[in-house]
Amino acid sequence: MSTNLVTLGKLPKKNLSAKPGRTVGLIVVVAVLSFVFFGGSLAALSMKAGLSSVKARMGADIMVVPKGAEKEAAGIFTKGNPGTFYFKKDPTPSVKKVAGVKNVTTQTYISSLKAPCCATQLQIIGFDPKTDFVIAPWIRSQYSDKLQDGQVIAGANIVPAENGNIKLFNHQFPVAAHLAPTGTSFDNSVFINPNTTKMVISYSKAVGRPAVAGVDKAVSNVLVEVEKGYQAEDVAAYINAMGDMREVGAVTPAGLTSKMKATLGSTTNYMFGFLGLFWVTGIIVLVAVFAATANERKRELATLRILGARKAELVKLLMTEAAMLGASGGAVGVFLGALIMYPFAGLIQSNMQLPYLPTGWATGICLALACLIFSTLTAVIAAALATRKVLSKETYLTFRAGE
Structure with a gap:
């Protein structure tokens, strides 16, 4: 007695394996849809997380920078472009006198060189841990020890040498800690205290490329915390209106982030619009492919009806096949998307020139599951739309049409 009987429950798998070319083709279509949907959604979420991170790092209400350096300062924060600029005269005492100013702290920005004297070109940020209310709290949340003279704290993307040091202007600086992304x-910066800032400036002069010249104290940025009851925009206007402040430009970080938000919003809108259009196109393609496949299988389906299979059982058969194709294609697409989006996040960030913070694995897994479900449902819906007409015909007519 033969043991190779095929039941309706085993038919979906048998049908798919019997037509490997058709099966692979359908899986590829679903995989492409899944890949684009997963990758695009992951990129949009990462950009949103990056913008939130920028807002958190720009904890000051106002940045006071040299007039004409506003774009360069914005580029350091938003695009990660290394830069060096400073005031000819430290404006901190004058800023402190402005109505509405609660706290101030200063920072110094120095760009290392693309030269043998430096390991790589990066942004060096000098800050005062005693007065800083922007960087220091964030650093303390990850590094509780005191930052010693001659040490640096490295951003997430900074890779020190094997000895744990980083070379800047022909001098080795020990990396005291690595910060989270x-x-x-x-992420592409190193942070140093005021004494180390003076050391870096002197070392840059020694290699013939002085980072700072003609000033006693290098101040690139005065960060201002505004008192309650005052608007940052109003205080910034007060600073700009002072007679001895003509050489400065006051920038509100809210203005920077609002511009980024607008750019980010238009980018994500275009992205989701493209995803929607791509998905609709994919459904149309799947419906066409499933319709052609169902048309080829009219005789097979009619034979099953003659052998006693009910329409509901045939619907279940076709939907099961579609679900298997959708799940397989979805899994392939998600895997390829994760394989590209996570390992190459740094490259994506540098090319996009926008804040980009890769989502965690928990969010990625949830998005992957949603993508798998969506891919499976899409394949099932496409199959249902394509096969409805075939299954609605009388069995005899369908059988004759398949001859």
């Missing part, structure tokens, strides 16, 4: 320019 933020998706901002801070």
Whole structure:
């Protein structure tokens, strides 16, 4: 007695394996849809997380920078472009006198060189741990020890040498700590205290490329915390209106982030619009492919009806096949998407020139599951739309049409 009987429950798998070319083709179509949907959604979520990270890192209400350096300062924060600029005269005492100013702290920005004297070109940020209310709290959340003279704290993307040091202007600086990724320019920066800032400036002069010249104290940025009851925009206007402040430009970080938000919003809108259009096109393609496949299988389906299979059982058969194809294609697409989006996040961030903080694995897994479900449902719906007409015909007519 033969043991190779095929039941309706085993038919979906048998049918798919019997037509490997057709099966692979359908899986590829679903995989492409899944890949684009997963990758695009992951990129949009990462950009949103990056913008939130920028807002958190720009904890000051106002940035006071040299007039004409506003774009360069914005580029350091938003695009990670290394830069060096400073005031000819430290404006901190004058800023402190402005109505509405609660706290101030200063920072110094120095760009290392693309030269043998430096390991790589990066942003060096000098800050004062005693007065800083922007960087220091964030650093303390990950590094509780005191930052010693001659040490640096490295951003997430900074790779020190095997000895744990980083070379800047022909001098080795021990890396005291590595910070967690933020998706901002801070990932490509190193942070130093005021005494180390003076050391870096002197070392840059020694290699013939002085980072600072003609000033006693290098101040690139005065960060201002505004008192309650005052608007940052109003205080910034007060600073700009002071007679001895003509050489400065006051920038509100809210203005920077709002511009980024607008750019990010238009980018994500275009992205989701493309995803929607691509998905609709994919459904149309799947419906066409399933319709052609169902048309080829009219005789097979009619034979099953003659052998006693009910329409509901045939519907279940076709939907099961579609679900298997959708799940397989979805899994392939998600795997390829994760294989590209996570390992190459740094490259994506540098090319996009926008804040980009890769989502965690928990979010990625949830998105992957949603994508798998969506891919499976899409394949099932496409199959249902394509096969409805075939299954609605009388069995005899369908059988004759298949002859």
